[in-house]
Amino acid sequence: MVFKINSKIIFMFLCLSFLINDYALAEYMPMPPNTHILNQEELETAQGDKKVIFAETSMAQESIKEFYRKELQSKGYSVVIQLEGMALYSKGDDMFLITISPENKGKTSLVLTSGKLDLKNQQQKKETKCTEIPGIAVYPGAECIDSMYAKMRKAHIARYAVSVGTEDVANFYKIQMQKSGWALDNEMDLGDNLPPKIALENKSSLKSLRGAKNIVFINPSNKKLRCTLNLIPVFPGGGTMLSITYFEDYDENFEQKFRGQFKPGA
Numbered sequence: 001m002v003f004k005i006n007s008k009i010i011f012m013f014l015c016l017s018f019l020i021n022d023y024a025l026a027e028y029m030p031m032p033p034n035t036h037i038l039n040q041e042e043l044e045t046a047q048g049d050k051k052v053i054f055a056e057t058s059m060a061q062e063s064i065k066e067f068y069r070k071e072l073q074s075k076g077y078s079v080v081i082q083l084e085g086m087a088l089y090s091k092g093d094d095m096f097l098i099t100i101s102p103e104n105k106g107k108t109s110l111v112l113t114s115g116k117l118d119l120k121n122q123q124q125k126k127e128t129k130c131t132e133i134p135g136i137a138v139y140p141g142a143e144c145i146d147s148m149y150a151k152m153r154k155a156h157i158a159r160y161a162v163s164v165g166t167e168d169v170a171n172f173y174k175i176q177m178q179k180s181g182w183a184l185d186n187e188m189d190l191g192d193n194l195p196p197k198i199a200l201e202n203k204s205s206l207k208s209l210r211g212a213k214n215i216v217f218i219n220p221s222n223k224k225l226r227c228t229l230n231l232i233p234v235f236p237g238g239g240t241m242l243s244i245t246y247f248e249d250y251d252e253n254f255e256q257k258f259r260g261q262f263k264p265g266a
Contacts, residue, residue: 029112030071034058038109044149053112061085061100061108068098130158133246136227137176139169142242154249162240166211166231169240173215173229182217182227190214190230226250 031037035057043052057064065087069079077089077096089096094114101109130144133156142160149156162169174184190212211233219225230243 029053029114030068031055031112032057032059032064032067032110035110041153042151044151053110055110055112056107057110058106059108060103064098064100064108064110068096072096130160131156133158133244135180136244136246137173137180139164139172139242145241154247154251156244156246156248158244160242160244161234162242164240165238166213166233166240169231169242170213170215170229173217177217177227181219181221183220184215185218185226186214186216188214224249 031053035055037053037055039054041052059067068087068089072089075091077091077094079087080090080095081088085100085102087098089098097111097113099111099113130138130147131149132138138158139160139162142162145159145161147156147158170187177184211231213229213231215229215231217227217229219227224247226247228245228247230245232241232243233239234241
């Protein structure tokens with residue numbers, strides 16, 4: 001069974017996997033006034049080296065959204081998805097994603113993402129090949145969306161569309177990873193932890209966030225190795241968007257700092 005990928009599903013997966021993983025592509029980065037850059041990530045992708053910017057500003061959420069609405073529309077971008085704390089804009093194959101955390105102690109955290117989404121290849125059904133992650137199986141029949149290498153996090157990332165549900169994908173990896181010498185470290189149902197408005201306002205793309213999972217595997221023989229799976233259920237067809245992040249030198253302190261800066265109250 002071939003899983004048909006349409007552009008809106010890909011857009012939604014990029015948004016959701018970004019919220020979970022804190023990574024994505026980055027190029028064009030307009031910055032609001034009085035904004036302080038906290039961190040950035042460098043990525044190696046098929047389109048070249050990219051960056052994602054994490055920042056903090058004294059501007060309120062609505063002012064930030066208005067700033068980017070004017071700035072991006074003046075550059076020819078159109079809004080694709082607009083939620084309370086997230087907005088996705090596109091111009092042709094170019095995309096720009098803004099993720100805004102709730103204000104805390106007079107500061108608002110931003111994650112700014114831009115890059116290219118190769119919709120022409122998807123429409124022409126050209127095959128996209130993900131870079132193989134050593135020792136990590138690919139679900140049979142999975143279609144590659146993209147892959148990249150995050151330099152600062154020393155992490156290989158690959159994202160796929162799969163034609164079966166999240167439970168089937170999760171069970172497959174639990175078996176395959178154990179056979180390869182990995183141990184299950186943590187499994188979390190993300191359905192109660194992601195904004196419910198995403199499911200309510202995008203019913204045509206997402207069947208439900210119930211069943212969305214985050215699964216972490218560790219390698220008992222090498223504590224520096226870690227593999228994280230994010231599984232997002234999508235509509236139509238009951239398929240799954242699968243994101244694999246393989247850390248070749250996992251640094252817990254760095255990851256806590258990397259993620260913690262962008263959580264309300266951190």
